[in-house]
Amino acid sequence: MQKVIEASGIAKNFGNTQALRGISFDVNEGEIFGFIGPDGAGKTTLFRIITTLYLPDEGSMTVLGVDCVKGYRKLRENIGYMPGRFSLYMDLSVEENLRFYASVFGTTIEENYELIKDIYSHIEPFKTRLAGQLSGGMKQKLALSCALIHKPRLLVLDEPTTGVDAVSRTEFWEMLGKLKAHNITVVVSTPYMDEATKCDRVALIQEGQILSVNPPEVLKDSFTRKLFYVKASDKYNLLKILRSFPLTISAYPFGDSIHTTFSKDNPLGDLNEYLLSKGINDFSISEGRAGIEDRFLELMGTESIHYQ
Amino acid sequence: MTGNTVISVRNLVKKFGNFVANDNLNFNVFEGEIFGFLGANGAGKTTTIRILSGLSKPTSGTVMVAGFDAKKQAEEIKKNIGYMCQRFSLYDDLTVKENIMLYGGIYGMKKKTIQDRTTALLEQLNFGQYSDSMISSLPLGLKQKLAFSVAILHEPRIVFLDEPTGGVDPVTRRQFWEMIYEATARGITVFVTTHYMDEAEYCDRVSIMSEGRIVALDTPEELRKQYNAGSIEEVFIKIARPSRNVEGGLE
Numbered sequence: 001m002q003k004v005i006e007a008s009g010i011a012k013n014f015g016n017t018q019a020l021r022g023i024s025f026d027v028n029e030g031e032i033f034g035f036i037g038p039d040g041a042g043k044t045t046l047f048r049i050i051t052t053l054y055l056p057d058e059g060s061m062t063v064l065g066v067d068c069v070k071g072y073r074k075l076r077e078n079i080g081y082m083p084g085r086f087s088l089y090m091d092l093s094v095e096e097n098l099r100f101y102a103s104v105f106g107t108t109i110e111e112n113y114e115l116i117k118d119i120y121s122h123i124e125p126f127k128t129r130l131a132g133q134l135s136g137g138m139k140q141k142l143a144l145s146c147a148l149i150h151k152p153r154l155l156v157l158d159e160p161t162t163g164v165d166a167v168s169r170t171e172f173w174e175m176l177g178k179l180k181a182h183n184i185t186v187v188v189s190t191p192y193m194d195e196a197t198k199c200d201r202v203a204l205i206q207e208g209q210i211l212s213v214n215p216p217e218v219l220k221d222s223f224t225r226k227l228f229y230v231k232a233s234d235k236y237n238l239l240k241i242l243r244s245f246p247l248t249i250s251a252y253p254f255g256d257s258i259h260t261t262f263s264k265d266n267p268l269g270d271l272n273e274y275l276l277s278k279g280i281n282d283f284s285i286s287e288g289r290a291g292i293e294d295r296f297l298e299l300m301g302t303e304s305i306h307y308q
Numbered sequence: 309m310t311g312n313t314v315i316s317v318r319n320l321v322k323k324f325g326n327f328v329a330n331d332n333l334n335f336n337v338f339e340g341e342i343f344g345f346l347g348a349n350g351a352g353k354t355t356t357i358r359i360l361s362g363l364s365k366p367t368s369g370t371v372m373v374a375g376f377d378a379k380k381q382a383e384e385i386k387k388n389i390g391y392m393c394q395r396f397s398l399y400d401d402l403t404v405k406e407n408i409m410l411y412g413g414i415y416g417m418k419k420k421t422i423q424d425r426t427t428a429l430l431e432q433l434n435f436g437q438y439s440d441s442m443i444s445s446l447p448l449g450l451k452q453k454l455a456f457s458v459a460i461l462h463e464p465r466i467v468f469l470d471e472p473t474g475g476v477d478p479v480t481r482r483q484f485w486e487m488i489y490e491a492t493a494r495g496i497t498v499f500v501t502t503h504y505m506d507e508a509e510y511c512d513r514v515s516i517m518s519e520g521r522i523v524a525l526d527t528p529e530e531l532r533k534q535y536n537a538g539s540i541e542e543v544f545i546k547i548a549r550p551s552r553n554v555e556g557g558l559e
Binding site for chain 2: 037038039040041135136137138159162163164165166167168169170191192193206235236239252253254255256293296297300
């Protein structure tokens with residue numbers, strides 16, 4: 001399979017801050033490759049190197065077969081980039097924004113309309129509205145249309161779904177899936193762990209380093225311990241009590257249950273007794289499957305139950 | 309939770325020209341509860357929060373917050389609430405200590421009280437080493453924890469949190485929620501919006517807004533039952549999906 005990105009030992013510093021500490025990875029043609037990690041992990045810096053906006057301090061990177069330092073002019077014609085914050089002109093209308101991006105790349109909306117039709121049709125009824133007056137979900141669709149209008153071979157999306165509601169996020173991922181039919185490779189970052197499941201492969205990134213690169217299913221299966229879901233009506237109290245249980249290794253709230261791991265394979269007898277002794281009577285315990293976020297928390301190495 | 313009502317909203321309507329951002333809202337928030345205020349982008353949440361925090365006046369209806377009328381006593385409301393949003397809550401070019409002093413001053417707290425609270429706060433947050441750091445140099449997670457502490461520095465009756473955890477890492481997100489639990493244990497009412505649906509499960513009650521109206525309001529457990537869903541995320545998608553035709557909604 002052809003490689004769209006080959007990165008080796010990429011490092012970037014800003015003053016004393018090591019934003020990237022020697023990152024290596026490959027992206028295959030036509031895949032959706034996700035970078036999952038918290039704010040400050042280095043995702044944006046990395047994306048600016050991929051898009052030739054920053055030069056790496058160390059290491060080398062080839063994008064679409066071209067060196068991203070020497071070949072930056074050629075690369076820019078073939079990359080679509082949707083930055084995290086600003087990519088739209090708020091005082092231009094929806095259509096003016098799109099037309100502007102098309103003209104910058106020497107093309108027209110009409111020429112590549114097929115490619116953006118699915119996405120743009122959602123906002124086309126509002127094409128005379130100023131971009132500044134769109135809701136979050138619509139801005140995101142317009143920004144994606146603008147990033148695609150010159151028919152790039154690689155699409156780089158920096159946190160496209162941050163601050164966007166759960167419904168719009170679902171729709172957005174459906175749209176990305178459809179780009180595969182056009183053989184467009186997508187590199188995307190997100191702080192939402194659940195979105196990792198929509199990628200073909202996922203790199204977990206933290207403090208400028210890649211913790212692992214895997215398909216999402218493999219990532220889930222690499223959780224090392226037995227995971228238990230513990231529930232009770234007073235969640236905060238339950239959490240504090242679980243942390244004080246001597247066999248507990250980690251205890252994290254996840255929605256309506258607390259995901260807990262123990263130093264013993266079968267802790268149930270001891271745990272039952274302990275919870276009852278602490279006055280919790282309405283609890284339930286079941287063994288559950290680990291998700292991406294469980295694995296991420298495990299990899300972050302913050303297994304100390306007293307993580308304050 | 310005591311059962312005392314701290315926010316009471318009756319027939320709240322807010323219009324911008326012909327656009328109805330809030331369409332006859334009715335709900336109560338009780339003292340000491342964590343009230344989750346969910347909705348799609350453009351559903352009208354920000355409009356409501358601005359009215360509840362005294363920044364904007366209702367077009368019609370009665371809104372009482374901490375015993376004060378949002379139409380006539382906006383300034384009194386502001387003194388009795390705390391507010392934190394995802395951005396702009398702290399001054400980037402002031403240090404941690406300076407930010408705390410500034411907010412204490414704005415809320416009219418006594419100098420001695422501010423100093424005592426500052427010391428206690430820095431210790432509680434394990435922030436000693438950062439007390440003279442510029443806010444701009446802090447990681448987002450620390451900023452958000454500090455912003456929350458500052459928002460409740462004056463022990464308000466209610467604190468409004470508008471997407472407090474957006475983009476924050478999974479560990480810090482959970483620490484943040486523990487701070488929320490601690491605040492409610494002290495009797496502070498928490499009114500919170502989020503796009504992380506798992507966080508909705510941490511709330512005592514959750515409302516879901518769509519097209520300017522509240523279409524669901526109950527405990528997370530009841531909502532899951534009512535909508536025959538495994539999670540609040542499923543409930544949310546079931547409710548908010550059909551409303552896509554108002555995509556043009558203003559934020």
